Amino acid sequence: MSTVAEHQAAVRALVSSHWRPATEYPPLGAALGRVLADDVRTPIDLPPFDNSQMDGYAVRADAAAGPLRVSGHVAAGDPITAFPGGAVAIMTGAPVPLGADAIVPVEAVGAPGEFAAVDDTVELPAPVEPGSFVRARGSDLAAGAVLLEAGTVLGPAQLGALAASGLTTVPVRARPRVLIVSTGAELAEPGEPLAPGAIYDANAVSLSAAITLAGGIALATGVYSDEPGHLRLALEAAGPVDLVVTSGGVSAGAHEVVRDALEPLGVRFGSVALQPGGPQGLGAITVAGAPTPVLCFPGNPVSSLVSFELFLRPLLRGDRPVLRLPLSASVDSPAAKHQVRRGRLTDAGTVELVGGVSSHLLAAYARSDALVHLPVGLTRAEAGEVVEVWRIDE
Structure with missing residues (x-):
């Protein structure tokens, strides 16, 4: 079983060995939310005169x-x-x-x-x-100084600073094209009649939204089947992409379509000491004639989103804002796993947990604005104990 840190490092090594984003130069008006590819220096003093x-x-x-x-x-x-x-x-x-x-x-x-x-x-x-x-002239920044560092996400203030420097274009990373494949014979398209035993596909929409907010271009498809050949056909039909993300079919039971289809192609599957999101897979497969990294997330919707937050979002967008806040109530956690609970910040300066541990509680996730981290080795945290919290509403 891998630790969360070990799997994060493995994902980073895999993705960075295949995805090397090109640099684009959009005008400032089209650069909101993009990520700087290089340092940008101001060509003039800011302000330019006393x-x-x-x-x-x-x-x-x-x-x-x-x-x-x-x-x-x-x-x-x-x-x-x-x-x-x-x-x-x-x-x-x-x-x-x-x-x-x-x-x-x-x-x-x-x-x-x-x-x-x-x-x-x-x-x-x-x-x-x-x-x-x-x-005073140059009191904000002197000509030639670094205005914004590579990796900066361009928001209103950053674009304003670039404009104040007289710049009209900016070097940004090309957005990765990410193919999202949700799998499982139990899935149905939202809006269609729901047969007994079926559930609507939430992962295609939620992962697409997560990829888009992280600066990627999401291309979603569903393989509503447990036949490995159907998944392989869907991948063969895909155009060139920078990354493939699958959801579902990664555990060790029967009818694990992703594992059955991709393990023979060299994708590795195993467990991470994480709750939710323990079953994971990663490797490189051929898509549109090119080796392409693939990350295989669990199918339960909360597991899938937590996997995205821990393993993929940092590569696309950088780390989430981290807080250290006291818990509003006590909580138990399995000693051998890094548990990620959903939470909400309170006016009292604490974080309260929303919903339970189970990975199907997507409605509870939707009411949350934070992820609460309970590390390996922690079996119980009392009310008032300070824990690491990631803001997920920014």
């Missing part, structure tokens, strides 16, 4: 307290000019005149929003410190 943090007056910090003549007016978007002395009325974001080195807020010398006219005077209440209310 500018005012406040509406106020630009002055020299060595000016004494007392009256100063208003010698000019600068608005955002105006060119950078030399400081003529005295006090220059300046708006938020406007370039600080060359030679001035501090800003006096307008409300410090008068009513908010009311500026003195050029050639009038303003009363400086006290000397100011150099740099006061000045956003």
Whole structure:
């Protein structure tokens, strides 16, 4: 039996030996949610010039307290000019005149929003410190510095920073094409009549959604049969893909279609010290004439999603946010297995478990926003005991 860490390492080695994503250069408007392929450096200083943090007056910090003549007016978007002395009325974001080195807020010398006219005077209440209310050139980042590191997922703030640097395209990893094959004679397409003994196929939809949110391109198909030949035909009919994920048919019983079809092709099957998600398979098979990694997950829907979270998502999207939180109630766990329970964060700063241990409780998973990890060797955790929690709603 493998540990979770050992199986994670095996999956990483398998996938990385076959999938080496190309680099694409989409425009920023099409890059939301993509993953950077390379470090990106800013070509300019951020900000590119000294500018005012406040509406106020630009002055020299060595000016004494007392009256100063208003010698000019600068608005955002105006060119950078030399400081003529005295006090220059300046708006938020406007370039600080060359030679001035501090800003006096307008409300410090008068009513908010009311500026003195050029050639009038303003009363400086006290000397100011150099740099006061000045956003210095390069204070966010200097030209040539790394703006975003490879592996960064591009969200609103990241795209905004790229745009602020003047960049129009960005190097991202090509999205992997993932073929999802749900298997089992007991499955039926959602919406079709449900025969006695049949269940609807939840894994095709849930795994497709998980792959898509992780930045992949999901291609789902169902093999609603326990005949190994049917699965092999479905794989032979598939076009080129970067990865195959199957669900179901991986245990050691009879009618294990995935194991029966793929074990002769060199795919390895075994157990991981994990609950749910113990039965697992991995290897490389030929799809569309090319060796392609295949990950074989259990068929119970919670087992399938937990397997995705632990073994595949980190390779596609990176690690989930990890918290250390106290349990809201006590829980038992099998000593020999890493148990993953579904949970929900509370307003009290704890995590409460949702649903039971069983791997068919998909509705309970749907009401959860976290995975709670109870490691090997832990048989019981009391209320208030701190455990590792993964956020799954981000």
